[in-house]
Each structure stands twice: as structure tokens, then as C-alpha cells.
Amino acid sequence: MAAPPKEPKNLVHQQAIISETIAKENRYLKLHTNFTINPHNKFGFITGKPNEEEIRGDEDPYFKQVFERAHQEPTKKYKRPQTEAQEYGWISTPLIKTDRHDTRLNHFHHHSSITKFMEKAWLEKEQQSLGN
Numbered sequence: 283m284a285a286p287p288k289e290p291k292n293l294v295h296q297q298a299i300i301s302e303t304i305a306k307e308n309r310y311l312k313l314h315t316n317f318t319i320n321p322h323n324k325f326g327f328i329t330g331k332p333n334e335e336e337i338r339g340d341e342d343p344y345f346k347q348v349f350e351r352a353h354q355e356p357t358k359k360y361k362r363p364q365t366e367a368q369e370y371g372w373i374s375t376p377l378i379k380t381d382r383h384d385t386r387l388n389h390f391h392h393h394s395s396i397t398k399f400m401e402k403a404w405l406e407k408e409q410q411s412l413g414n
Contacts, residue, residue, distance in 0.1 A: 321352025
């Protein structure tokens with residue numbers, strides 16, 4: 283069985299396909315005119331050339347506000363956590379006031395003669411092992 287001969291290309295049909303494709307593209311085209319920096323990229327500043335006069339302009343207040351807001355921690359940016367992972371540690375203030383003199387919760391190290399002796403013995407043993 284031989285393949286049927288190909289028909290010559292119809293220019294009218296090709297033009298209809300191209301115009302339909304362009305119409306679909308224009309339907310979803312969105313023109314962006316307000317550009318800002320990516321707040322997630324940290325970039326370094328490049329110094330000027332030594333034989334060139336430095337021209338400084340006025341700061342853009344909107345750019346400065348966006349830049350400073352991008353570098354804040356999430357608790358200062360948002361009122362509530364945005365993800366479940368942010369829920370852990372969102373409220374970082376202690377729930378009760380701590381009293382350092384309350385011995386029920388605070389167990390400080392008490393040094394006696396035997397603990398001082400063993401601390402020095404372990405220190406000497408550790409230094410000997412490092413020396414070998």
C-alpha cells in the first residue's frame with residue numbers, strides 16, 4: 283500500500299491557524315509595567331570606578347519600604363502565621379514570669395570539694411589524651 287500523495291499547502295488555512303494562535307496568546311498576555319527587586323535575593327553593592335564622579339540620586343521611598351519589609355522576620359510582617367510551620371514558635375513570649383530564686387524550677391550547680399576534685403581530674407585526663 284502506497285501512501286497517498288500529499289496535498290499542496292493551502293496558504294489560507296495556514297494564515298487562519300497563525301491568526302488563531304496569536305489570538306489565543308493575546309487572550310492570556312499580561313503586560314507588567316511595575317517592576318521591583320526580588321526580596322529573596324541578597325545582592326552586594328558594587329563600588330564606583332576610581333576616576334568617575336559618583337552620581338547619587340534621591341532614594342525611592344517605595345523601594346526602601348519594600349526592601350526593609352522583605353528583610354523583616356515573619357512575626358513583624360504578618361499578624362498571623364502564614365504556614366503551619368510558622369505556627370511553632372509564633373508566640374515566643376513566656377507564658378509565666380520566671381523567678382530565678384525559685385528552687386523548684388531552677389537547679390543550679392553546687393560545687394563541693396569532691397566535684398571540684400573530679401572536675402580537675404577530668405580536665406587533666408582530657409588534656410593528656412589531647413597531648414598524645
